[in-house]
Amino acid sequence: xxxxxxxxxxxxxxxxxxxxxxxxxxxxxxxxxxxxxxxxxxxxxxxxxxxxxxxxxxxxxxxxxxxxxxxxxxxxxxxxxxxxxxxxxxxxxxxxxxxxxxxxxxxxxxxxxxxxxxxxxxxxxxxxxxxxxxxxxxxxxxxxxxxxxxxxxxxxxxxxxxxxxxxxxxxxxxxxxxxxxxxxxxxxxxxxxxxxxxxxxxxxxxxxxxxxxxxxxxxxxxxxxxxxxx
Numbered sequence: 001x002x003x004x005x006x007x008x009x010x011x012x013x014x015x016x017x018x019x020x021x022x023x024x025x026x027x028x029x030x031x032x033x034x035x036x037x038x039x040x041x042x043x044x045x046x047x048x049x050x051x052x053x054x055x056x057x058x059x060x061x062x063x064x065x066x067x068x069x070x071x072x073x074x075x076x077x078x079x080x081x082x083x084x085x086x087x088x089x090x091x092x093x094x095x096x097x098x099x100x101x102x103x104x105x106x107x108x109x110x111x112x113x114x115x116x117x118x119x120x121x122x123x124x125x126x127x128x129x130x131x132x133x134x135x136x137x138x139x140x141x142x143x144x145x146x147x148x149x150x151x152x153x154x155x156x157x158x159x160x161x162x163x164x165x166x167x168x169x170x171x172x173x174x175x176x177x178x179x180x181x182x183x184x185x186x187x188x189x190x191x192x193x194x195x196x197x198x199x200x201x202x203x204x205x206x207x208x209x210x211x212x213x214x215x216x217x218x219x220x221x222x223x224x225x226x227x228x229x230x
Contacts (some may be wrong), residue, residue, distance in 0.1 A: 010130065
């Protein structure tokens with residue numbers, strides 16, 4: 001089977017990360033989380049570190065402030081962090097599952113040609129997980145992640161009272177700032193204004209769009225996602 005590049009797309013709380021983890025476990029594909037790549041940069045680099053990209057300067061402190069208030073990071077900064085990793089994975093012959101990338105038209109215009117060259121247009125899958133705005137707000141305001149591995153713990157009656165991650169035993173924490181109610185509402189506005197238009201770019205390059213109802217159970221969404229990549 002040829003290597004694939006799969007992009008899981010949708011508003012905050014659509015289940016991109018959850019479905020990417022399930023898909024990665026099932027297929028062995030590399031789960032490429034743009035949010036973790038960006039967070040890793042924030043944790044590793046000094047707040048005063050400046051990246052020179054395309055003749056402009058991007059300070060880590062400024063990018064982190066955008067991140068914490070629900071705004072999108074500067075697209076050139078994001079693409080800079082993504083490109084080298086994509087090329088590295090392709091050279092290793094690995095299939096990739098993206099959750100949360102591309103987030104802007106700029107990113108799509110930069111990333112899709114690279115993926116097209118490295119993977120072939122027929123091997124790129126773009127899957128839109130559709131959910132209502134109310135679902136986005138509920139899911140994100142109740143979301144917790146484990147402190148160690150940073151994966152999401154789905155909110156349910158069974159997990160509501162958990163304080164420790166059942167996989168690694170670390171504390172379950174909320175993403176400070178990012179999942180506050182006001183930040184969530186702003187992130188939803190940003191998705192509609194800046195991220196949703198990515199669909200037009202995807203279709204312009206000839207990547208087929210698959211739509212999946214993200215309001216279903218995790219298991220049912222997973223079945224639909226699996227069918228979309230076959």
